Amino acid sequence: MSKAWTFGENLNTDEIIPGRFNITIDPLELAKNVFCEIKPEYAKNVQPGDVIVGGQNFGCGSSREHAPIAIKGSQAKCIIAPSYARIFFRNAINIGLPILECPEAVADITEGDDVDVNLATGEIFNRTNRHQYQARALPDFVLKIAEAGGIVNFLKTHDIQDLLA
Amino acid sequence: MGTLIEEIFSRKAGRPVQAGEILLLDVDYIMSHDNTTPLAIKAFREIGKPILDKNRIVLHLDHAYPAPNVLAAENHKKIIEFVGEQELAHFFKQGVCHQVMIEEGFITPGAIVIGADSHSNTYGALGAFGAGLGSTEIGVAWVTGKCWFKVPETIRIKLTGKTQYGVYAKDVMLYIAGMMGMDGGTYRSVEFGGEYIERLPMHERIVFPNMSTEIGAKCGLIAADEVTINFLETATPAKGPFEAFGPVNPRYERVVEIDVSTITPQIACHPDVDNVKPLEQVEGLSVQEVYIGTCTNARYEDIEIVANMLKGKKVNPLTRVIVTPASAQIYKKAMNNGLIEILMDAGCTVTGTGCGACIGRHGGILAAGERALTTMNRNFIGRMGSPLSEVYLASPATAAATALTGRITDPRGLLEITNK
Numbered sequence: 001m002s003k004a005w006t007f008g009e010n011l012n013t014d015e016i017i018p019g020r021f022n023i024t025i026d027p028l029e030l031a032k033n034v035f036c037e038i039k040p041e042y043a044k045n046v047q048p049g050d051v052i053v054g055g056q057n058f059g060c061g062s063s064r065e066h067a068p069i070a071i072k073g074s075q076a077k078c079i080i081a082p083s084y085a086r087i088f089f090r091n092a093i094n095i096g097l098p099i100l101e102c103p104e105a106v107a108d109i110t111e112g113d114d115v116d117v118n119l120a121t122g123e124i125f126n127r128t129n130r131h132q133y134q135a136r137a138l139p140d141f142v143l144k145i146a147e148a149g150g151i152v153n154f155l156k157t158h159d160i161q162d163l164l165a
Numbered sequence: 166m167g168t169l170i171e172e173i174f175s176r177k178a179g180r181p182v183q184a185g186e187i188l189l190l191d192v193d194y195i196m197s198h199d200n201t202t203p204l205a206i207k208a209f210r211e212i213g214k215p216i217l218d219k220n221r222i223v224l225h226l227d228h229a230y231p232a233p234n235v236l237a238a239e240n241h242k243k244i245i246e247f248v249g250e251q252e253l254a255h256f257f258k259q260g261v262c263h264q265v266m267i268e269e270g271f272i273t274p275g276a277i278v279i280g281a282d283s284h285s286n287t288y289g290a291l292g293a294f295g296a297g298l299g300s301t302e303i304g305v306a307w308v309t310g311k312c313w314f315k316v317p318e319t320i321r322i323k324l325t326g327k328t329q330y331g332v333y334a335k336d337v338m339l340y341i342a343g344m345m346g347m348d349g350g351t352y353r354s355v356e357f358g359g360e361y362i363e364r365l366p367m368h369e370r371i372v373f374p375n376m377s378t379e380i381g382a383k384c385g386l387i388a389a390d391e392v393t394i395n396f397l398e399t400a401t402p403a404k405g406p407f408e409a410f411g412p413v414n415p416r417y418e419r420v421v422e423i424d425v426s427t428i429t430p431q432i433a434c435h436p437d438v439d440n441v442k443p444l445e446q447v448e449g450l451s452v453q454e455v456y457i458g459t460c461t462n463a464r465y466e467d468i469e470i471v472a473n474m475l476k477g478k479k480v481n482p483l484t485r486v487i488v489t490p491a492s493a494q495i496y497k498k499a500m501n502n503g504l505i506e507i508l509m510d511a512g513c514t515v516t517g518t519g520c521g522a523c524i525g526r527h528g529g530i531l532a533a534g535e536r537a538l539t540t541m542n543r544n545f546i547g548r549m550g551s552p553l554s555e556v557y558l559a560s561p562a563t564a565a566a567t568a569l570t571g572r573i574t575d576p577r578g579l580l581e582i583t584n585k
């Protein structure tokens with residue numbers, strides 16, 4: 001079971017993790033307060049592999065990396081949204097949090113649906129209503145970064161050239 | 166071949182590239198400041214590899230400098246120790262990072278400059294690619310000299326006609342922000358062109374790419390032309406030869422055409438940068454602070470406009486009027502030409518250089534219930550202090566007119582008197 005947790009449009013970095021918790025960059029610490037003001041039950045009940053389903057312009061606001069780190073720390077598998085704020089998009093990729101763009105899935109998934117995501121192909125399957133959606137497959141380099149657990153870890157064992165090799 | 170961003174990236178990649186491609190490119194300079202450098206140092210230490218080319222790293226102390234509190238002081242200490250340890254040569258603490266990057270000649274046509282600051286887009290004014298990134302990527306770039314980019318689609322903003330008297334680049338850009346909205350340029354390269362831009366001097370051009378951030382753009386670009394090259398040769402130590410270039414047979418996602426002659430002075434009202442209105446709709450609104458500063462509008466020419474308008478007059482006694490020159494170079498020129506004295510005689514407080522009150526850390530913080538009219542680029546809730554304060558954005562001329570009355574005031578009447 002990979003439960004979907006749904007969020008609205010223009011979700012900003014302060015709603016993901018309020019600024020007052022940004023005194024640490026420890027993913028597990030941050031995860032304790034992720035979405036605490038808009039969905040406090042998330043941090044308590046999220047299970048590894050659950051999926052975040054967000055609205056347009058997900059992650060807008062500040063360029064701080066705490067927001068994607070907090071989501072990754074909560075062990076969510078990925079985010080699905082129609083679009084992302086630019087710096088959040090980069091930050092998420094660089095810290096190894098996979099993000100998919102798929103407006104059809106976002107429009108159709110309701111909270112609590114059991115959603116299976118194949119990151120390599122971009123196939124999203126909603127086991128609850130048996131609908132299938134197709135996100136654009138993530139570029140190889142994004143998967144490489146995600147596999148390594150972020151760009152910093154990737155660079156410990158690779159050359160940067162390996163990213164697009 | 167292609168849009169300006171495709172041209173810049175193609176030159177760097179050594180082959181023609183198109184929107185949608187993902188590239189790993191060499192970056193010319195890697196910029197960060199006191200807010201963002203500490204996390205970059207952390208990423209750098211974790212990677213555990215040496216800096217590739219120390220000459221490409223440029224560090225600034227400007228956001229909260231000199232330190233207004235212990236936390237800022239700890240940041241500065243950490244950064245200064247790092248600069249010493251790594252023997253970094255490009256270290257500045259006399260102005261707003263983006264202004265200093267341009268003045269010191271780091272920005273040249275075709276250069277790729279990344280910065281851990283969302284207004285790194287500013288560099289597009291000189292035909293360079295400038296974009297803001299998170300701190301981790303800055304640490305990564307120190308080690309690798311490279312950064313990945315997706316070549317963005319382009320929105321062309323074609324500006325024709327001539328502005329009316331008393332209307333400045335800031336008014337035009339605020340008008341654009343109001344029209345495009347805060348996410349109107351998300352992921353896009355926004356190219357500013359047309360006869361209006363071509364005729365514009367560099368200090369006014371800078372406003373457009375600087376504020377392309379406010380419409381969500383990845384970068385804001387202006388083609389490098391004679392104005393650019395002349396500026397680089399006369400106003401910066403950058404080493405040429407420089408090449409003028411622009412888009413070649415571009416395919417744009419969208420072209421937005423605006424006749425600037427119809428635009429009047431504009432104000433971005435609390436609480437959003439796209440909440441833009443013609444000045445007359447908010448004229449007379451009282452303000453407790455007028456702030457002239459930041460990477461958007463605190464260059465010499467901006468300060469000159471303000472000084473000319475305030476010469477021999479007194480600002481409203483109940484209004485705090487604060488001027489923060491963007492850099493030491495600007496400050497010195499304003500001082501040598503008597504502008505600082507004019508401002509002080511008029512009752513302005515002239516502060517040291519840097520970001521000043523822009524992020525509400527020091528140098529003009531707002532109390533609850535207060536309203537400021539400023540020459541800044543953003544007006545997020547609480548940007549300049551209390552979350553219960555309001556920030557309005559306008560041109561330096563509007564700021565000067567407002568300083569005299571303590572109410573939002575149209576600069577045009579006053580400009581006529583001043584220039585007679």
Ligand code: SF4
Pocket residue numbers: 228261262263282284458459460461519520523524542
């Ligand atoms: S002046 Fe303001 S907008 Fe410009 S770099 Fe400094 S804090 Fe950012």
